[in-house]
Every structure is written in structure tokens, then in C-alpha cells.
Amino acid sequence: MEIIISSNSSKPIYEQISSQIKAMVMSGKLQPGDPIPSMRALAKIIHVSVITVQKAYEELQREGFIETTVGRGSFISAHHRDVIQEEHQRRMEEHLRLAVEAARMSGTTLEELIRLLEMCYKEDGQ
Amino acid sequence: MRGLVRNNIYSMASNIQLSFIIAAVMALVPIVFREDMLLSMILAVQIFIFVVNTGTSLRVDETSKWSKFELTLPVRRRTIVRAKYVTFVLLILMGILTSLLTLAVCSALGMSIDPVMVTYSYGFGLTLAITSTALMYPVMLKIGTEKNEMIVFFSGFAAVGIMLLLAAILAPFTEGMQIRHPLVGTVSTCTAIVLFIISYFVSVRIHRKKEFR
Amino acid sequence: MIYSLEVSNLSKRYPGATFSLDNVSFAVPQGSIMGFVGENGAGKTTTINCILNTLKPDSGVIKIFGEEMTEARTDIRNHIGVVFDAINFPETLTANRLASVFKDIYHHWDSDLFRQLIDRLKVPADVRIKDLSRGMTMKLATAAAFSHGARLLILDEPTSGLDPVVREEMLDLFLEFVENEEHSILMSSHITSDLEKVADYITFIHNGKIMLTEEKDALLYQYGIARCRSEQFQALDKSEYLAARKRGLQIDVLVPEKQRFSGQHRDITVDNATIDEIMVLLVKGDQ
Numbered sequence: 372m373e374i375i376i377s378s379n380s381s382k383p384i385y386e387q388i389s390s391q392i393k394a395m396v397m398s399g400k401l402q403p404g405d406p407i408p409s410m411r412a413l414a415k416i417i418h419v420s421v422i423t424v425q426k427a428y429e430e431l432q433r434e435g436f437i438e439t440t441v442g443r444g445s446f447i448s449a450h451h452r453d454v455i456q457e458e459h460q461r462r463m464e465e466h467l468r469l470a471v472e473a474a475r476m477s478g479t480t481l482e483e484l485i486r487l488l489e490m491c492y493k494e495d496g497q
Numbered sequence: 498m499r500g501l502v503r504n505n506i507y508s509m510a511s512n513i514q515l516s517f518i519i520a521a522v523m524a525l526v527p528i529v530f531r532e533d534m535l536l537s538m539i540l541a542v543q544i545f546i547f548v549v550n551t552g553t554s555l556r557v558d559e560t561s562k563w564s565k566f567e568l569t570l571p572v573r574r575r576t577i578v579r580a581k582y583v584t585f586v587l588l589i590l591m592g593i594l595t596s597l598l599t600l601a602v603c604s605a606l607g608m609s610i611d612p613v614m615v616t617y618s619y620g621f622g623l624t625l626a627i628t629s630t631a632l633m634y635p636v637m638l639k640i641g642t643e644k645n646e647m648i649v650f651f652s653g654f655a656a657v658g659i660m661l662l663l664a665a666i667l668a669p670f671t672e673g674m675q676i677r678h679p680l681v682g683t684v685s686t687c688t689a690i691v692l693f694i695i696s697y698f699v700s701v702r703i704h705r706k707k708e709f710r
Numbered sequence: 711m712i713y714s715l716e717v718s719n720l721s722k723r724y725p726g727a728t729f730s731l732d733n734v735s736f737a738v739p740q741g742s743i744m745g746f747v748g749e750n751g752a753g754k755t756t757t758i759n760c761i762l763n764t765l766k767p768d769s770g771v772i773k774i775f776g777e778e779m780t781e782a783r784t785d786i787r788n789h790i791g792v793v794f795d796a797i798n799f800p801e802t803l804t805a806n807r808l809a810s811v812f813k814d815i816y817h818h819w820d821s822d823l824f825r826q827l828i829d830r831l832k833v834p835a836d837v838r839i840k841d842l843s844r845g846m847t848m849k850l851a852t853a854a855a856f857s858h859g860a861r862l863l864i865l866d867e868p869t870s871g872l873d874p875v876v877r878e879e880m881l882d883l884f885l886e887f888v889e890n891e892e893h894s895i896l897m898s899s900h901i902t903s904d905l906e907k908v909a910d911y912i913t914f915i916h917n918g919k920i921m922l923t924e925e926k927d928a929l930l931y932q933y934g935i936a937r938c939r940s941e942q943f944q945a946l947d948k949s950e951y952l953a954a955r956k957r958g959l960q961i962d963v964l965v966p967e968k969q970r971f972s973g974q975h976r977d978i979t980v981d982n983a984t985i986d987e988i989m990v991l992l993v994k995g996d997q
Contacts, residue, residue, distance in 0.1 A: 381982065383927060383930070383931040384927070385927060411741075411888065411889040411890075411891065412889060414885055414888075414889075415882070415885040415886055415889055418878075418881065418882065418885065418907060418908070419907065419908070420743060420885075420907070420908050420909055420910045420926060420927075421741065421742065421743070421885075421888055421910055422742065422910035422911075422925060422926070422927060423910075423926075423927055426927065499814045500811045500812065500813070500814030500815035501811075501815065503810065503811050503814060504800065504803070504811040507800070507802065507803050507807050507811065508800035508801075508802050508803060509802075510802060511802060557800065557801060557802075558800065560797075561796065561797040561798065561799065561800060561801055562794055562796035562797060562798060563797075563798065563799055563800050565759075565764050565794065565796075566792065566794060566796075566798045566799065568762065568763060568764045569762050569764070569787060569790065569792040570787060570815050570816070571784040571785065571786075571787040571788040571815065571816060571817065572784055572787075572815065573781065573782065573784060574781060705781070706766075708764065708765045708766060709759070709764040709765070710755075710756075710759065710764075710765065
């Protein structure tokens with residue numbers, strides 16, 4: 372498991388950790404049941420404070436990406452498939468909203484926007 | 498406490514070595530010159546020389562903040578003081594040992610040894626060593642170690658003063674004021690030991706209240 | 711929440727001096743690293759001295775592992791590791807001799823661990839402390855603090871005067887220490903970049919008073935510095951900020967909730983805060 376921390380990014384470190392782990396789960400690099408380092412071990416490995424990692428893990432746990440059992444450690448959750456779907460859904464919505472906002476600002480109509488969406492969908496290798 | 502005493506000895510190690518060397522060199526003088534008076538002086542100084550350096554040692558403890566760090570160890574403050582006094586006793590014992598060795602060598606070399614002179618030397622030497630330590634440590638605890646040389650100096654002076662005072666007091670029993678009288682030597686040494694014990698309790702009290710920045 | 715260290719209403723006045731500790735209160739949660747920040751003379755060392763009983767406070771309660779620390783509690787001191795901003799140890803001792811001394815004093819001295827740490831930190835074992843560089847001395851003191859079963863480390867400027875390479879080694883050691891969730895660290899430091907890396911919490915002290923205790927992540931990501939013009943500043947409500955300071959032609963304002971503030975004042979620029987800037991603002995600003 373590789374995690375890159377950028378200290379200059381405006382994105383808080385705990386977000387960087389949780390989003391990278393989420394990305395690995397969604398891309399399949401991390402499979403359900405795979406173990407991940409304990410909070411404190413990870414903190415030490417990537418040289419950040421414990422609470423920061425704790426925040427990241429709490430978010431991941433809340434959103435169903437990981438499970439932590441006392442004594443056994445932390446693992447990628449087996450029931451994450453639905454969560455992944457939800458996450459993808461959320462992402463799409465987020466990006467689409469941005470597109471809608473840009474469209475409104477530039478006076479583009481809904482039909483023109485849908486056409487643009489079709490173009491993009493077909494472009495990226497159908 | 499053992500660890501603290503060990504530490505005290507380690508930290509004074511080079512001073513102790515130096516004292517040994519000086520004492521050894523001093524021992525050569527009466528051996529070479531075969532002078533009784535000299536031997537008597539040398540013996541007394543040999544007993545005293547090991548405790549002379551405690552002033553500097555305490556000073557270094559303060560500047561390196563070891564005396565502050567000591568307080569964070571799992572020991573009581575009175576144990577710290579007790580370890581110091583045990584160390585003083587060890588230093589005085591080293592002095593006694595060295596002088597005994599010198600005495601043995603001199604006598605083996607055929608020098609005549611006057612028992613009265615020897616008693617006087619030991620009485621003087623022990624009184625000097627024990628009294629000055631007893632005075633010096635609580636004073637340094639109270640006012641700090643910056644003027645440590647002066648304090649050691651004055652403690653030595655005070656020790657001599659006490660002996661003279663006792664000699665004067667005992668004059669009626671010793672046919673006039675006689676420092677060399679064995680009675681004076683014995684009483685002085687006992688007084689010194691009593692002072693040493695009192696000094697310990699005084700030091701514990703001072704240390705308990707002392708603040709270390 | 712279990713606290714390794716609780717300082718409550720600590721006050722200390724030096725006779726004849728203007729300086730005093732005034733009602734200092736803060737607590738270090740178990741398993742965390744707390745940075746203790748303040749300008750020179752703010753009271754960091756005095757606070758630490760009071761916690762460790764080298765100074766007697768005028769009032770206040772200090773609890774370590776839930777129990778009041780008094781001179782008699784030598785058992786508690788077995789589990790506290792200390793590094794002062796000084797040489798700490800007698801100069802004529804070597805690391806090896808120091809180890810033999812500590813073996814006789816601490817109940818849980820771990821010779822093997824000490825040896826490993828000395829090797830890892832490349833501290834020569836047979837060189838007198840007076841012949842070691844400052845960096846080496848601090849590394850030695852840290853190694854000793856780690857090697858006697860301590861659960862709480864109290865460090866006064868442990869990385870000051872050290873080059874960045876050594877500092878990183880030390881920070882790694884600290885993170886390793888808190889891998890055990892019963893271990894905690896309180897460290898005072900001027901090197902705020904170190905604290906930004908490893909601290910979980912930061913406590914600010916100024917003029918003997920605690921200004922703020924907060925999660926480091928909150929300070930870096932939720933707090934912000936708003937750059938205001940005079941009229942903008944006048945329009946602010948006192949409850950919206952913690953401190954403000956006129957700097958050049960602008961007024962810098964410390965706001966605890968960057969997002970909300972930005973939302974309510976769209977015309978004011980709000981920058982991310984660094985520990986340094988927060989400290990300067992707290993020190994130089996009016997409350």
C-alpha cells in the first residue's frame with residue numbers, strides 16, 4: 372500500500388490519506404479482506420501525527436471502506452461494493468453539478484449540455 | 498541510592514585520580530627528606546585532599562543541570578542528599594587509606610614513627626576533612642555553587658578555627674593550650690563527626706525546600 | 711478520554727519578579743503528542759518545572775496517570791522520561807557509565823533497548839559527555855528517557871539546535887513511542903515545523919497564561935487568518951475571532967472556523983494558518 376503525502380497541498384493530510392485509500396479500493400488495488408497497517412503504525416511509517424491518521428480511518432470506517440477489530444487490526448471491508456457504487460454516484464453528481472454551474476454561467480442550454488455529455492462519454496473509449 | 502553514589506564517584510573520577518597522584522607525590526617528600534614534621538603535615542593533607550574537589554564537582558552538577566535532572570529520577574530528595582554524604586565518607590576513607598599507605602611505606606623504609614605525631618596528624622586531618630565538608634555542602638545548597646572555591650577555602654579555615662577553639666577550651670586539661678595534645682585531636686574529630694551528622698539533617702531540610710530552575 | 715497528564719489551575723509567582731504562571735490548565739490525552747508553544751519567557755520551562763516538582767507551585771493540581779505527583783511518589787517517576795534543554799548529565803560520564811548508573815536507579819531499566827537506541831542514533835558509547843556535540847547529548851538524553859519503561863515523556867526543546875537530519879530521526883523516535891497507545895509526549899518547541907508534522911495537539915502559552923489548546927489538524931485546516939481592511943474589521947462581531955493584529959496596512963484576524971467565516975464574509979480573504987502565524991497573532995494581538 373503506497374500513500375503519498377503532499378505537505379504543500381491545501382488538502383488536509385487526513386483527507387489525502389482517506390481519499391488515496393478509497394481510490395485504491397475502488398481501483399481494485401486493495402481487495403476486501405486485505406489488511407492495512409494499524410493507525411499508529413501507519414502514523415509512524417508516513418511520519419504524521421496519530422490523530423491525523425485516526426481521522427482518516429474514522430472516515431473510512433464510517434463510509435464502510437474499512438473495518439477495525441480490536442486485537443485483529445484494520446482490514447478492507449468486504450461489504451464495500453455498494454459503498455463503492457455510492458461513492459461513484461456521489462462523484463458523478465459532484466462533477467455534474469459543477470458542469471451545470473458552468474453551463475448556467477455561460478448560458479448553455481440543457482440540450483446543449485446533454486449533447487456535450489454524450490460526446491464525452493463516446494470519446495473516452497466506448 | 499547505590500546508583501547515585503556510583504554516579505557521584507564516576508563524575509568525580511578524574512578528580513579522584515588527580516588527588517591520588519598529588520597524594521603520591523606528596524608522599525615522596527618525607528621519604529626523601531626524612532623529616533618528621535613534614536610527614537605529619539603530609540598525612541593530614543592526604544586525608545583532606547580528596548574532599549577538596551567536591552566544590553568544583555557540585556558546581557559542574559549545577560551548570561549541567563544534573564542536580565535538576567536528579568529530581569526527576571525515582572528517588573526521594575533525602576536519598577539524593579544521603580548519597581552525597583555517603584560519597585563524602587568514601588572520599589575521606591580514600592584519604593585515610595592513602596595516608597595509611599604512606600605511613601606503612603615510611604615505616605618500612607626504616608623511618609621512626611612517633612605515635613603522638615601520628616595521632617595528631619590524623620586528628621587534624623580528619624577534623625579538617627570532615628568539618629569542611631560538613632560546612633561546605635549545606636552552604637552551597639543554600640547559596641549556590643558560584644563561589645565554590647571561596648566556600649571550600651572558608652570551610653577549611655573554619656575547621657582550623659574550630660580546632661583552635663577546642664584546644665583553648667581544653668587548655669585546663671592539657672597543661673595549657675596544646676594543639677598537638679591527643680585529647681584535642683580526639684575531641685576535635687568527634688566534634689567534626691557530630692557536625693557532619695547535623696550537617697546531613699540540615700542539608701536534607703534545605704534540599705527539600707530548594708527550587709531548581 | 712484518559713489523560714496522561716492533567717495540569718489544573720497552576721499558578722506560580724517568583725518573588726520580586728513580574729513574571730508569573732497564571733491559572734495554567736491543560737491536559738495531555740493518553741496516546742498523543744502535545745506540542746507546547748510559546749515565545750521565550752512565556753512560561754514553558756516554568757510550567758514543566760512545576761509539573762516535575764523541581765519548582766513548587768503556589769497553587770494548582772498536577773496529576774500524572776491520574777494521580778497527584780508529589781515528591782514522595784517515586785513510583786510514578788519510574789514511568790516519566792525527561793529531557794531538559796541542557797546537558798542533563800554529569801559531563802565526565804560516558805553513555806556506558808550512565809547506563810550502569812541508571813540500571814541501579816530505575817526499576818525497569820532496559821539495557822538492551824538503550825544499547826539499540828544508542829547504536830541507531832550513532833551516539834558513541836565510550837566518549838565523555840563533555841566531548842559530545844550538543845546534538846549527540848540530546849540524542850543520548852532521549853535514548854535514556856526511552857529506556858526505563860516511561861509512559862510519559864516530558865521534553866523541553868528536545869530538537870533545538872539540531873540539524874534537520876537529526877531532527878527527523880528524533881521525530882521518528884517520538885512517533886514510535888506513541889505507537890503504544892498508553893504512551894504520551896509533552897514537548898515544548900520553537901521549531902513549529904516539527905510540531906506541524908507529529909503533534910496531535912498544540913497548547914499555546916503567553917505571559918504565563920494558556921491562550922489556546924487545540925487539535926493540530928483543526929489549527930491547520932479549520933482555523934484561518936482573515937486579512938481585513940479597517941472597515942471590514944469594524945464590522946466583525948467579537949465572537950467571530952480570537953485575536954486581531956494590525957500589520958502594515960491590513961488587520962490580521964484569527965478565525966476559528968475558516969469555512970463559516972468565508973461564507974459570511976465573501977469579500978474578505980482568508981488564508982490557511984500556520985502554527986507560527988497563530989502564535990504571533992495570539993501574542994501580538996488584542997483579545
